[in-house]
Amino acid sequence: METNDTFVLGGHEFSSRFILGSGKYNVDLIKAAVEQAGAEIITMALRRVEAGQKDNILDYIPKGITLLPNTSSARTAEEAIRIAHLSRELGCGDFIKIEVMRDTKYLLPDNAETIKATEQLAKEGFIVLPYMYPDLYAARSLRDAGAAAIMPLASPIGTNKGLSTRDFIQILIDEIDLPVIIDAGIGRPSQACEAMEMGASAIMANTALATSGNIPLMAKAFRQAIEAGRAAYLSGLGRVRETASASDPLTGFLGD
């Protein structure tokens, strides 16, 4: 069963459900994510990419890895669209993660602008992955706009606080027929595991690994947690009951 459990995103197939986020820019982190966490997709902020830059992030990404450029630093749909165009010109492929933020303090995504950018870029043939605040109406609009997946935040970016938006993410998983990739805020392997048990398609993380004491070991832990959570979801979790289950039921006297 698990060998056939491929993760399809924008028509591309992946076997790993761990995606490395772009927040903390660190060469060791990329290595650990690929080798220990099994990442096949690595996000990168286009604003950090430039030919000629010393320690260019692109030089450290192994062949065979899918690049997921993001539009961080965009404050409007228009700016996100311009960054996406630049990404295409630089040969970074058709994947684009939309990030539109108009608040430097909390870095929360602006759903309205994100929807506008998604609509335009999907029309232009991009595989659009929008980072969003988990709101059902926005998720439906993103789906209708042509998003290839939705990427709701678990908690504010970089906080490692885990699934603060758990109930709302569950609604998106239940209602939106697109891959739901949990982005931002996942701080521990157990939280990644829980999100996968809920039915998330993949987990994006960065800070949780970058700020751990042993990056390769934490990367490995994430891989195991994501695989465990996925297997549990596919198996169908056992029921959770509020009361003990009586072995001698009260209605047993009714017979068959």
Place this chain on the structure above:
Amino acid sequence: MEEKRIDHMKYLPDMEIIDSTMLEDVLQYHDAFRNEDFTAKNVKSALAKTHLEPQDFMALLSTAALPFLEEMAQKAHTITRRHFGNSINLFTPIYFANYCENYCIYCGFNSHNKIHRAKLSDAELRQECTNIAKTGLEEVLMLTGESRHMSDVAYIGNAIKIAREYFRIVGVEIYPVNVDEYKYLHECGADYVTVFQETYNSDKYETLHLAGHKRIFPYRFYSQERAILGGMRGVGFAALLGLDDYQKDAVATGMHAWLMQKKYPHAEISLSCPRLRPIINNDKINPKDVHEKQLVQIICAYRLFMPYASIVVSSRESPYFRNNIIKIAATKISAGVCTGIGGHIIEDEQKGDEQFEISDTRSFDEIYAAVKSEHLQPVTSEYIYL
């Protein structure tokens, strides 16, 4: 010689007035700060919080916080890494003109100081840019002395356009201008604006800035707001610590930045932490009371109050200090610095004298290596001009 001094609180006719009460708001905090009001209890309470209020920020700047410096540094370190990862941004200033119409008694560029004045021609600026770009730098801060007459907005705009041919990010530190002029400079390719208020004590300010447009305190204060209204991505703030009561000035600088972010949530906020340094023809001025310990305290207080703000530590500080402060809270440092005019064109030769002496003369490569040796990631460019 007694000069007739103009009212420093009154705008000159060509100065744009914007509808804002931020000056009053910031000065209220500046004036309300009383060092002796804060105790260890206030400091501990501030250190226990995730989101600091202005009162907590003030407590961390008070003398009562000095015994907690290590704790502040530890917390600042954690917050900095969480927000910025291991990244340390590198940039260099380009001083392209040093004509000045102001008379600021502490400054090497002031109009009464007999120094070599110059401004770079297009060809010279291109040479300067070529030599800097060769090192690997991708971000520059374009600086002038404050002379609208000798370095007008068109001259500065042209210099920005040239610099943009060589660098991905161009910031400016020039005399304050009106909203439409900031808009024009943004269109030329500049993305952020730094203006030092020097001191937020308007009475003291009046005694230090004797002549020139800079004398007008409120016009300078509202520069960052005009820059954001003109479309700039980010703005930088600073007081020149040591000119007046450094604690009050740090309170006001922080509140100015904090209130700007609150009013313009999309604006990128940056804080610089200059102390007074020796200057040409006036080596009697020394930092009054801002020793390295106090400077670290201020930087940590800025970080704990504004986890999202970029904190810049210039080459006024020593290599030793800069190597250590990037491990705590600074996220941006200059590299390969020369504060003279055209200092990168021919080694050991420059057209115009420098504004101040620097303490960290390391080249870009040396600083790059030093940052890496601390297991931090030097970053030369992090923005796309939009």
